[in-house]
Amino acid sequence: MFFGEKIKREREKRGWSQEDLAEKIYVSRQSISKWETGKNYPSIEVIINLSDLFDITIDELLRSDDELKEQVIQDSKQKLGWKSYIMFGLGILIGILIVSTIRHGGINWISIGRATGVTTLLFLTYFLLRKGIRRVEQKG
Incomplete structure (x- = not known):
């Protein structure tokens, strides 16, 4: 059933x-x-x-229900990927903040801006790649 x-x-x-x-x-x-x-x-x-x-x-x-099992597996993989990237991005930002504070005796906003930009690019790349992979999987 x-x-x-x-x-x-x-x-x-x-x-x-x-x-x-x-x-x-x-x-x-x-x-x-x-x-x-x-x-x-x-x-x-x-x-x-x-x-x-x-x-x-x-x-x-x-x-x-094999189709539902596959859907649940795919959903869990996507959620794991999302959490990993959030943790990675936060790690980069916190690391830059700590290094900047120690190195300059205060917050270096330029370094934080660069880190935010790099993190944003990583997120966008990840999502664009995931979208492309899903399209290929759906066609195949």
């Missing part, structure tokens, strides 16, 4: 409409409809909420 069928079965077992379920997990009724028809999938956070709400394991929700 696929994810959408499981959601619908669990919802109907409780006598809830799509609107009822949507209100309980703070999404739109249209989202519920798209999940049940297989047109879209929820985020991992919503899957966890559904698991708790229906009192079934996440494994039971995901196990037989």
Whole structure:
């Protein structure tokens, strides 16, 4: 049984409409409809909420739906990449701030501006590359 069928079965077992379920997990009724028809999938956070709400394991929700499992894996990879770049950028800025303060006895705003510019370029490069990779994956 696929994810959408499981959601619908669990919802109907409780006598809830799509609107009822949507209100309980703070999404739109249209989202519920798209999940049940297989047109879209929820985020991992919503899957966890559904698991708790229906009192079934996440494994039971995901196990037989290969497409959903792949989507969850891809979402988690993207989020990890984003967090890594944020930490990297903050590390650069903090490092420049510390070195600047020690070296000049105060904040060197030019160095901080340069670090901010480099960090911004790294972020933009990352996102443009990710977008290009996703387009290639979708075509292939």
